[in-house]
Amino acid sequence: MSLFIRAVFAIAACALMAVAAVLMTYAPYSVITHALAEGTPLHTPLLEVVGYLIVAIALFDVAKYFFEEEVPAGREKRTPSDTRRGLTKFLSTIVIALFLEALVLVFETAREDPAHIVYPALLVAAACATLLALGLFQRLSAATEKEVGPEPEDEVAEGSPQASTKRPLASRDTNG
Template sequence: MSLFIRIVFAIAACALMAVAAALLVYAPYVVLRDSLAGTAVLHESLLGVVGYLIVAIALFDVAKYFFEEEVPAGRERRSAGDARRGLTKFISTIIIAIFLEALVLIFETARDDVTEVKYAALLVLAGCVTLVSLGLFQRLSASVEQTVGPEPDTKDEEKQSPKDAGRLAS
């Protein structure tokens, strides 16, 4: 089952990278198409392109997370610290994407209809709540790790002699 799950994560990561690559190609195409057509070029299409690029970078980062944390064999038994660091990298990517997208949305709505800026402000608020939640998770998990101590390493257990194992069992 572990092999199947790793294959699914690898396929999902490849699909995310393909979508991100398509967005990275599509974004400059939109600018070229709009500039050659003479339509509302710079201020509208460039902000849209920034949005595409933000999503593409976030997708690449999520795919990278899958390849680093979920696909490799032998990663099933990780320490709590490893899991915390991996989750922190993943959530940090999402938080950065939320804030960048909120910034683009603020510029777009401020130019078009200022009354709609409240939705961009809600997105900034969602990013702030996510950031504070990540900090709280970091603080609580680090304090639990200090209280409980590090998890025993399976390699250290395997290196013990049978005499040591008998002594530990008693």
Template sequence: MIFDRITRTAFAVASGFLMLLAFGLITYAAYEVVRSLLVDGTNIATSLLEAVGYSVIAIAVFDVGKYLLEEEAIRAREMRQPAEARRSLTKFISTIAIAVFLEGLVAVFEAGKDQLPLMIYPTLLLLTGVALVIGLGIYQRLSAMVENETTDREQSKAPLRRRTREPKSA
């Protein structure tokens, strides 16, 4: 019982810290945009693209913190139903995939048309996002198949249980 409380507290503290870091990233992105507007000679387009990148990372970090808070600190239990675990993991991976795609898109714009060798990083990011989505699709398909098989087995055994439990009449 005490270990459970310590674990929940640790997850809550880590979650809060991640959320504060996400807020710090958003604040820094806003500061850099305002600073580039006020200082002559600063490229506003670069500042805006960097702000988008920081914001995307902040969203992903915040979502990780939210996930930890909801699933580990508040609920503090293992997911009993496969569908519940699948939904939770799908939501989490989807957020990460979106962050990867947005970061890849920002990196494409930062690399620009003139700096072709710099396109390797954004290309790898986009391919990573595609791999995440494909992996999520495979996971969804396989876990749904397992859920259906488990449900079918339970339903096929249910009538047998009822028959054995009913008292025999004379």
């Protein structure tokens, strides 16, 4: 079952990268076609391109996260610090994308219809709430790791490739 799950994550990551590549190639194309059309102001397609690129980068980073955290074999026995670092990288990407998209929406809304500025403002508030939640998670998980203590080293023969890997706290031998 583990092989199947890893394969599903690998396929999903490849699909996300393909969508990101299409968005990254479509964005400049849309600016060029809008720039060549007569009477079209250039600022509108440029802001749209920024939105496309933000989404593409976020998708690419999520796919990278899947390849780094979910696809490799032997990652089932993660330490709490590994999980914290992985989740932090993932959520940081999402928060950055939210802030950038909110910024683009603020500019678009301010030009087109300032009465609807509340929606981009709510997106900024959601990004702030996500960032605060990430900070709280970091603080609580780091405090818990300090209470539990450092992670023990594997007792593997010196010189082997596994000598520097760590094992979960639950599998620690209490007799020595």
